Amino acid sequence: MNFLKKELSPVFAALAIQAVIFGGLSLLRPVIAEAIDMPVPLLWLALTQGLIAGIVTRGFGFSIPWVIGQLVAPPLLLFALVLDLPSWIFPVILLLLILVFWNVAVGRVPLFLTNRTTSVAILKLLPKKKGVQMADLGSGLGGTLRHLAKHRPDARFTGLETAPIPFALSWLLGRLSGANNLAFRFQDIFRADLGAFDVVYCFLSPVPMPELFKKAKAEMKPGSLFISNSFEVAGHKPHKIVEVDDRRRTKLLVWRM
Structure with a gap:
């Protein structure tokens, strides 16, 4: 079906x-x-x-x-x-919806937002060493990275997003937060060099996961972490599963590259 x-x-x-x-x-x-x-x-x-x-x-x-x-x-x-x-209301509403949910239309990836409890769990997974580089693929409104940047000033966080309105809002809120270890890029996740990051996090959908995991395996450094919120990769058992104590019983699937 x-x-x-x-x-x-x-x-x-x-x-x-x-x-x-x-x-x-x-x-x-x-x-x-x-x-x-x-x-x-x-x-x-x-x-x-x-x-x-x-x-x-x-x-x-x-x-x-x-x-x-x-x-x-x-x-x-x-x-x-x-x-x-007025007749102009309908195309304006449609345009706004497209700009917000752009990735649903073009990539079958809904706008999922990571809750604060899950952000806390991700924070605990970050390596303790200084200078850690982390990317959020499909960073939405950027709330997760703003939380992490606040609590790990010694690390560097990058959000990649291609839905126009969420990207614009995340960029603006990131600037207003005053964090100097936080950046947002308007960039397709499949065109990014994942080898630049020690940790890669994503909350996407089942559709892009096989191709994205293949890309991560090819590009990420040995020992780096690939974390998927909720969505598995067929044929690849995660090295660790973190069960988050939130309302939706979130599971973080962690692979060590």
Whole structure:
């Protein structure tokens, strides 16, 4: 059931599901209206479309946030049309969403944010030596690296991010933090030289992990650490698994290169 996610990015897969269901309900609407001898309200159709889309989306193995988005999208769109909002609102909202969730559309990597409890666990994994170089691949809003930079002023932290708005915010917040051991780059993680880092951390998705792990093995120095939040690499057992005492029972998978 996961083939849809593998063939399409989640954004386009979700839109395809909505489009197919909308087409089917549009064809059935006159039949239903005749059967119940009354017009079918648009709100009923929107709610029905959202419910069916949520069920189908979950059936294809999408996560709960995607299911919720599919449930609420049709009625929210209907309400926006009823409110007669200016036409420019919709492309602006779409553009902002694309700029925030860029990596979902182009690389099937959602915007996952590392919580503070997990950041504390990562801090404990860092080598004690001075001058440690760490990279966060897909650093999002940069909260993890700001926390680490504050508590390890003797180390150097670099965030790589290609979603425009998260990168801009992380860069700005990094500057405002005053940390001089922290930098953010607008750079594709597969174009970065991982050999420059003693520790590489990522919280991505299952999709890029095999290729990324292969890259890490080829480039990272012997003895360096590759840490994945939650996502395994098929055929490669981690040397250590750290179970974080947070709400989602996060697991940090640690490989020594």
